[in-house]
Amino acid sequence: MSTDSTARARLVADLVQEGRVRSPRVRAALEEVPRHLFLPELDPVTAYADEAVPIKSDGGVTVSSVSQPSMVAIMLEQLDVAAGHHVLEIGAGAGWNAGLLAHLVGPDGAVTTVDIDADLVAGARANLDAAGLDGVVTVTADGAVGHPPSAPYDRIELTVGSTGIRPEWVAQLAPGGRLLLPLTVRGSQLSIAFTRTEAGRLTSTSVRSCAFVRLRGAGAAPGAEEAVLPGGGWTVQAAVPQVDPATLRSLERAVREPGTDRPSPAPGSVSDLWDGLGLWCALADPAVVRLFGPAGPGPAAALFPVAGARAGLGLTGDDGCAVLLAEPAATIRAFGPGGDAAADRFAALVDGWLAAGSPHAADLRIDAVVPGVAGDAARGSAGNTGAGPAGDGAIIDSAGTRLTVSWASGGTAPSRDTA
Ligand SMILES: C[S@@+](CC[C@H](N)C(=O)[O-])C[C@H]1O[C@@H](n2cnc3c(N)ncnc32)[C@H](O)[C@@H]1O
Numbered sequence: 001m002s003t004d005s006t007a008r009a010r011l012v013a014d015l016v017q018e019g020r021v022r023s024p025r026v027r028a029a030l031e032e033v034p035r036h037l038f039l040p041e042l043d044p045v046t047a048y049a050d051e052a053v054p055i056k057s058d059g060g061v062t063v064s065s066v067s068q069p070s071m072v073a074i075m076l077e078q079l080d081v082a083a084g085h086h087v088l089e090i091g092a093g094a095g096w097n098a099g100l101l102a103h104l105v106g107p108d109g110a111v112t113t114v115d116i117d118a119d120l121v122a123g124a125r126a127n128l129d130a131a132g133l134d135g136v137v138t139v140t141a142d143g144a145v146g147h148p149p150s151a152p153y154d155r156i157e158l159t160v161g162s163t164g165i166r167p168e169w170v171a172q173l174a175p176g177g178r179l180l181l182p183l184t185v186r187g188s189q190l191s192i193a194f195t196r197t198e199a200g201r202l203t204s205t206s207v208r209s210c211a212f213v214r215l216r217g218a219g220a221a222p223g224a225e226e227a228v229l230p231g232g233g234w235t236v237q238a239a240v241p242q243v244d245p246a247t248l249r250s251l252e253r254a255v256r257e258p259g260t261d262r263p264s265p266a267p268g269s270v271s272d273l274w275d276g277l278g279l280w281c282a283l284a285d286p287a288v289v290r291l292f293g294p295a296g297p298g299p300a301a302a303l304f305p306v307a308g309a310r311a312g313l314g315l316t317g318d319d320g321c322a323v324l325l326a327e328p329a330a331t332i333r334a335f336g337p338g339g340d341a342a343a344d345r346f347a348a349l350v351d352g353w354l355a356a357g358s359p360h361a362a363d364l365r366i367d368a369v370v371p372g373v374a375g376d377a378a379r380g381s382a383g384n385t386g387a388g389p390a391g392d393g394a395i396i397d398s399a400g401t402r403l404t405v406s407w408a409s410g411g412t413a414p415s416r417d418t419a
Pocket residue numbers: 063064065066067090091092093094095096097098114115116117120141142143144159160212213214215216217218219
């Protein structure tokens with residue numbers, strides 16, 4: 001076996017063992033489509049590390065990458081592609097996932113992949129040709145409007161993050177079709193597989209946590225959910241489109257000053273914290289933020305170690321805030337005059353999550369009503385557009401979709417401000 005084949009076989013075996021790959025069809029696609037041909041600048045063995053590889057940046061920000069194999073596998077399982085399907089991918093990148101899709105649909109199916117950047121599409125085309133996958137149609141276009149010429153599609157997969165569900169994507173689904181996209185819900189990016197139940201209604205069949213670069217063009221988010229603390233170094237990721245200056249001042253205090261500690265029940269592993277408690281808190285209380293600090297010693301060292309950086313959950317209140325620390329183990333630290341009240345709210349959220357059985361993203365169910373789809377059951381019923389409270393516990397995304405989020409453990413996600 002050649003070096004690249006050995007590295008590929010090892011990667012796939014690991015993905016199977018970790019439960020990322022579940023079906024023989026996805027396994028065969030990953031075994032037979034050579035990822036290293038989509039990363040010609042890397043040596044073949046490096047191309048089989050389970051890591052995303054940035055391939056294009058703009059102003060220091062990554063705008064395209066070859067996705068992480070484990071995430072690609074998770075999403076292909078969510079997508080459930082059958083032989084003969086017509087599939088649209090939005091976000092071609094270097095073309096690797098399009099090649100995997102082509103393998104899955106086989107000779108009787110069709111794959112169209114679009115990317116907003118012509119240079120990326122040219123690269124994807126060349127890579128697909130080098131891999132002998134000439135059945136994929138590559139298109140330079142803004143995927144915000146889908147790709148009407150080849151619609152309808154049995155499957156539409158975005159491999160780029162969106163803050164909203166565009167009606168064009170729903171309208172271009174065939175009956176019984178499935179839309180899979182990384183969608184930001186209250187600041188958390190979730191890979192959600194939706195099936196269409198009526199013209200403008202979707203229901204999730206599978207939800208996972210994910211992290212993708214953001215959609216550019218007409219579907220780009222109107223506002224940023226990220227801000228850097230005034231002192232620099234720390235990034236705040238919030239559930240709302242704009243982080244207000246008072247919140248930033250409050251959090252700045254939290255990462256610089258001593259606070260008052262109180263013990264908290266142990267939330268468990270980093271994945272429990274992030275995909276579980278963090279998601280629970282963000283859905284329950286839009287004042288919850290994620291804090292990402294610089295790696296290394298200093299105040300940051302007391303927070304959760306995530307992906308080489310330091311990170312934590314914060315909750316701001318009137319003139320104070322509370323931060324959940326990993327070290328000392330499971331501690332809620334309160335800052336400022338209003339810190340105790342924020343810490344009480346935080347403690348109640350942790351108790352609620354534990355009482356619900358410590359659910360994760362996979363335990364979520366999300367129903368969506370998408371306005372503006374032709375023959376639309378939802379027309380006029382989601383008149384509230386823009387981010388923010390919907391008045392009935394629903395979350396309104398940036399495209400005006402009304403999302404209703406509930407945990408499998410029962411009931412609608414607890415919500416303190418959406419009533
Ligand atoms: C994470 S990369 C895609 C990864 C790729 N599918 C793979 O096989 O690894 C996301 C891609 O989405 C593209 N993109 C961003 N905004 C877009 C838009 N509005 N329409 C189409 N593609 C877009 C980016 O240029 C980037 O190449």
